[in-house]
Amino acid sequence: MTNAAFYPYGPNTTDILDPPGDDGTSGAVSLTTAFPFFGNTYNELFVNTNGDISFGGAVTGFTPTAFPVTNNRVLAVYFTDIKTSNGGRSGYIYRRETTDAAILARATTDIQTALPADHGSFEATWVYIATWHEVSIFGAGGAGLNLRNTFQLVLISDGCKSFTLFNYDQIQFLQGSTNGGDGTTGTGPNPAQVGINGGDGIHYSLHPSSRTTDLYNLPTWTDPAVPGPPGRWVQRTDLALTGDGPALVCPAGFREFGDDLCLKFHVQPLDYNEAIAKCAELAPDGRLFNIRSQAHNEMLIGFLQRFQTRTGRGRGFWIGLTDVGTEGTFKWEDETPFDTEGYTNWAEGALEERQGGERDCVFMNKEDGWQWNIQKCETRRERNAFICTAPKAPVASDC
Ligand SMILES: [Ca+2]
Ligand SMILES: [Ca+2]
Numbered sequence: 001m002t003n004a005a006f007y008p009y010g011p012n013t014t015d016i017l018d019p020p021g022d023d024g025t026s027g028a029v030s031l032t033t034a035f036p037f038f039g040n041t042y043n044e045l046f047v048n049t050n051g052d053i054s055f056g057g058a059v060t061g062f063t064p065t066a067f068p069v070t071n072n073r074v075l076a077v078y079f080t081d082i083k084t085s086n087g088g089r090s091g092y093i094y095r096r097e098t099t100d101a102a103i104l105a106r107a108t109t110d111i112q113t114a115l116p117a118d119h120g121s122f123e124a125t126w127v128y129i130a131t132w133h134e135v136s137i138f139g140a141g142g143a144g145l146n147l148r149n150t151f152q153l154v155l156i157s158d159g160c161k162s163f164t165l166f167n168y169d170q171i172q173f174l175q176g177s178t179n180g181g182d183g184t185t186g187t188g189p190n191p192a193q194v195g196i197n198g199g200d201g202i203h204y205s206l207h208p209s210s211r212t213t214d215l216y217n218l219p220t221w222t223d224p225a226v227p228g229p230p231g232r233w234v235q236r237t238d239l240a241l242t243g244d245g246p247a248l249v250c251p252a253g254f255r256e257f258g259d260d261l262c263l264k265f266h267v268q269p270l271d272y273n274e275a276i277a278k279c280a281e282l283a284p285d286g287r288l289f290n291i292r293s294q295a296h297n298e299m300l301i302g303f304l305q306r307f308q309t310r311t312g313r314g315r316g317f318w319i320g321l322t323d324v325g326t327e328g329t330f331k332w333e334d335e336t337p338f339d340t341e342g343y344t345n346w347a348e349g350a351l352e353e354r355q356g357g358e359r360d361c362v363f364m365n366k367e368d369g370w371q372w373n374i375q376k377c378e379t380r381r382e383r384n385a386f387i388c389t390a391p392k393a394p395v396a397s398d399c
Contacts, residue, residue, distance in 0.1 A: 003169040003219060005232040007103065007154055009131040015094035020085035022138055024049040025058035031097060033126040035155060036162045036238035037073060038198035045155075047095045047130045051078035051192065053153055056199070062138065063179055064193035067206055073199035075237070077130075077153040077166050078215075080192035081138040081176030086145060091135030097128050107156040111163050114226045114234040119161070128155040134170075137186055139177025147172040147186040151218075157238075166194065166207070166233040168218035191215055196235060207233050239394065248392035251283035258299050262390050263289060265303070269383035272361045275318050276333060283390035288320035290332045291364075293343050300387070301370055316365035316373075318386040324360040324377060347371035 009015055018026055026047040034041040035055070042055040050062050055073040062081035084091035098104075107124035115122075134148040149172055154165040173186025181188030192215055194207035209215050219231045226234050250262035257263050262283075270278060279286040291297050304317065320333035330338035347368045361377035363384045364370050375382050 003167065003229070003231050005165070005167040005229040006131075006152055006169060007106070007127075007129050007165075007167075009094045009096075009129060009152065010092070010133065013094075013096060014098070015096045015129075015131070018047070018049075018084075018093045018095070020089040020091070021049050022083040022085055023060045023062060023081075025060055026093075026095060027058070029095070029097075031126075031128070032099075033157060033159055035126075035128070035157055036160065038200070038203060038237065039239065040073075042073075045128070047093065049084060049093065050082050051080060051132060051135075051151070052076045053128075053130055053155070062176070064175075064190055064211060066211065067193070067195050067197045067204040068201050069197055069199075070201035071199055072197055074197050075153055075155075075164055075166075076193045076195050076197065078132065078149060078151050078168075078171075078192045078194060080174070080190075081178045081181075082132065082135050082149075083138040083140070083176065084135050086136050086140050090140070090145070091148065092133040093130070093135065094133060095128070095130040097126070099126055103127050103129075107154070110165065110228065111156060111234075114228045115163075115236070116227075119163075119236075122161065122163075123158055124156050125159055126157045129153075137173050137176035137181075137183060139181070139183030140186075141177075142184045144173070144182075144184040144186055149173060155237075160238070161236065162238040164196070164235050164237050166235070168221070168231045171216050171218050174213060174215055187213075194218070194233070196237060205235055248394060250392055251286070251390050254283060254388070254390055258296075260392065261289075261296075262392055264388045264390075266386050266388060269315060269385050271379075271383055272318055272322070272377035275384070275386040279386070279388035279390075282388055284393065286388050286390040288318060288333045289387040289389040290320040290334055291345075292332070294345075297343075297345060297370070304366070304370065316363040316375075316384040318361065318363050318384045319372065320386075321362035321372070322360050322377065327360075330362070345370070345372050347373045350374055 028044040030044050034043050046054045046058040053075045059072050059074045064079050104124045107127050111122045131152040150169040152167040156163045174191035175181040175188045177183035179190040191211050194210040196205045222230050250256050254262040254264045279288050323330045350373045359374045362372050
């Protein structure tokens with residue numbers, strides 16, 4: 001092994017050597033530091049024969065189905081039908097957890113160097129190293145028995161953020177004889193998968209060479225955007241930042257409703273403008289929820305019924321519609337114009353009888369059958385409860 005990307009491994013380290021096998025696994029390996037992975041943390045991992053580390057269970061399949069796939073939470077460093085038991089033994093899979101000071105210092109430097117803008121002050125406190133050394137393929141025959149790949153997966157964490165290094169030293173086969181492959185040449189129509197699968201069927205990250213013949217070039221490949229030695233791919237893995245974008249969640253205290261709405265019901269009644277200010281205070285870009293469609297209205301009614309029963313008060317809700325700017329011209333609180341031809345739910349006579357100059361703010365309540373009515377925006381007696389909404393945001397990091 002000559003590749004500078006590699007961390008020390010093998011007989012001169014404290015590595016555990018797994019027995020030779022095919023489609024095998026280390027079984028559950030307990031970790032002293034839980035590893036953050038795609039929004040969860042795992043107290044154990046599985047080092048599997050077929051070129052992967054998984055969380056939540058072993059992944060011992062041998063077919064490189066295109067990511068994203070559901071359920072498998074996997075770091076696929078070189079996922080194909082590997083076999084280390086051809087002729088007794090055909091390759092070595094080493095693994096160890098370490099907090100060795102020299103390794104931590106190296107991991108710290110590697111991440112700071114690779115990702116200086118975002119993680120220039122990262123300090124590694126924990127590392128896991130798994131190495132597939134000169135491993136062979138299932139179905140190897142003839143010259144195929146001499147085809148050997150050497151690659152390594154390094155997991156790095158500070159207990160909060162996590163990163164992985166995919167290191168490659170030697171790639172001589174693309175796949176085993178399964179999935180249409182040729183065990184003599186180590187080639188075929190379904191080359192190995194290299195990437196990370198979050199397991200939710202949505203979030204994943206693929207190495208650009210994954211499942212192509214470019215895999216042969218992994219030992220000299222460099223990521224144009226990431227400084228570091230040739231033969232290395234660096235990925236952050238605690239957040240679902242990769243694949244088709246970050247995992248988005250509702251802000252703290254907000255609940256997800258229906259079609260991805262984040263809502264928070266505010267029980268304490270406030271004046272209209274106080275309600276707007278409160279929503280802005282509760283979340284970034286928080287605002288009063290504008291009930292703009294029958295679907296939203298119906299979705300909310302059930303909840304509002306329970307809400308009122310629970311509090312025992314027949315309280316109204318601001319819906320974020322006013323004519324405070326120009327008398328008679330209603331506007332939604334998000335600044336969009338009110339479409340009189342669009343969805344409305346006015347109580348009978350509301351516009352005619354309660355449309356005085358002093359009454360500018362629209363609310364709904366149970367007594368009116370949840371239809372819309374108009375009242376003063378600021379009076380102590382007529383304060384209303386309200387619903388705030390806010391956009392989803394990337395999973396907050398505690399780091
Ligand atoms: Ca295998
Ligand atoms: Ca008015």
